[in-house]
Amino acid sequence: MESLQFTHNALLVLMSCIVALAAGFTGLSLTRNLSQKTVTQRKFSVALAAVALGGGIWSMHFVAMLGLQLPVLFFYDAAITLISALTAILIVGAALILLHFTKRTPQRIALAGTIVGAGVLVMHYIGMAGLELCRAIYTPFGIIVSSGVAIGLCILAFGVAYGQRTNRNIFLGTLCFAVAVCAVHFLAMAGTRFVSEAPVMDFGPSMSNEVLALGVILSSFVIFGAFLLVSITYLVPVATTDAEPLPPREAALPQPTGEFHIPCERDGTKVFVPFSDVAIVRADGHYTQIYTERDRLFCAWPITEATKRLLPAGFLQTHRSYLINPAKVAQFERTKDKGRCIFEATGLPPAPVSRSKLQAIQDALTLPVGATRAG
Structure with a gap:
């Protein structure tokens, strides 16, 4: 079966990277200073951070997919697309619970990074499974490379951001997280080819690029709104410790x-x-x-x-x-x-x-x- 040639819109690729940066900064900032909060407030902050990070992974992926240019018309399965978003949020939430409600050690931080890296991969491939009228075919090389990059960079991101909870480390962790999410997507896409296929029975209702764009715009609007909100907290003096720092010397x-x-x-x-x-x-x-x-x-x-x-x-x-x-x-x-x-x-x-x-x-x-x- 002949592979379809595809390209990407450069502007949307850039926008997808900016979304990943905003989501990473928002999610990692929402979990600062949890030692100053009650258990209920901590749970709420962790839930919001999971939505920001998981939703940011999803938004980055589909902003980039909006820039995917194929020579055939294609749609998305709305149910599978929604499942991919929920999966990312739940997996990231599990990693944050591990970091903020158990004793934090370097091993736990590495495990949390591994979980988030796996979440990025799972979200990507579930999202790709939602394509209709064309099908993605993956190469072992693309899967292996994107998996290694996802887990390695997410471990690095959480190791930097949670090794010592300073503003500088949160900024560096944000950069590592954004690079991880973007690198996984585009490395996986580099190892993917597309073929057209006849319509098959849908799992959920079909969704065009235009409808997807509305959903992505809404999610990005929420992420950037939260980004502006947490940015304000850096303008006032706050404690930079949280509930589970690494043991002090x-x-x-x-x-x-x-x-x-x-x-x-x-x-x-x-x-x-x-x-x-x-x-x-x-x-x-x-x-x-x-x-x-x-x-x-x-x-x-x-x-x-x-x-x-x-x-x-x-x-x-x-x-x-x-x-x-x-x-x-x-x-x-x-x-x-x-x-x-x-x-x-x-x-x-x-x-x-x-x-x-x-x-x-x-x-x-x-x-x-x-x-x-x-x-």
């Missing part, structure tokens, strides 16, 4: 002398907070959040390490996930089998007291139930 850092300090991070910079300034220590996955009267800071200690170091310094453990500084407590409240500690500083959240610790915390604080500390 604290031993190489100079330690302050005098009063016992807790190593924390503020705006991506290591700071040492005097323990007497701390009101609450709260578990946050494998790490902790440190609350002072003015700040909420990230600390690389797990709650077990914080407990071992702070209990001898006079802190109290009110709950398996909470330590408190009794000097900062203004009031102890008890309702049936639950309790909580209210703090002097406004803006600090109350610390819960578990049932098993109610009496011990009340006795340690030397406060009657519901009483307020004087002064």
Whole structure:
């Protein structure tokens, strides 16, 4: 069967690459600073990032396909085209869940990159399967090369972006992600030939290039809108850590002398907070959040390490996930089998007291139930 000659529209090829860049930047930026968010907010941010990255892979592919010029008329199966988009989003979402809801290690980062690389490939070949009136025929060389490039560059992209969560690394990771998505598409296309075929029974309704263009324009509009939104966050100072950074090298850092300090991070910079300034220590996955009267800071200690170091310094453990500084407590409240500690500083959240610790915390604080500390 004779192969069809094909070319690409250069302008649409360029636009597809820009879409990939915008999607990569948006998705990787949406997952910054997750340590400053609640679990619900983290889930929402990861879901949005999956839509941005997965939707960007899909949009890049079909912007480029709009530029595909064949000597025959061809259509797309709408159902298969939609399945390709959903597949990309779900696979990328699985990788982001691995990165943000499990302990992050170099091996996990590499696994997440491999998953995303596989997602790029799966999306490409599902999308190509939606062609009607012509059929794509693949060469082993094209499949092998595009697979290696997809997985290798996606591992590199996530290794750079998640090795250390700085703005510079996110920008470099964005570039690697965009190169990965574009390279996979065009390397796979270089190893593909097209042949015309008679109409066959459709899986879903047929869709012309014009209808596809409307869908691609809508998805690109959403991606670029989100791109502009996250770009604004780089204009204000924000912390550059998230819930699962790689383990820090604290031993190489100079330690302050005098009063016992807790190593924390503020705006991506290591700071040492005097323990007497701390009101609450709260578990946050494998790490902790440190609350002072003015700040909420990230600390690389797990709650077990914080407990071992702070209990001898006079802190109290009110709950398996909470330590408190009794000097900062203004009031102890008890309702049936639950309790909580209210703090002097406004803006600090109350610390819960578990049932098993109610009496011990009340006795340690030397406060009657519901009483307020004087002064």
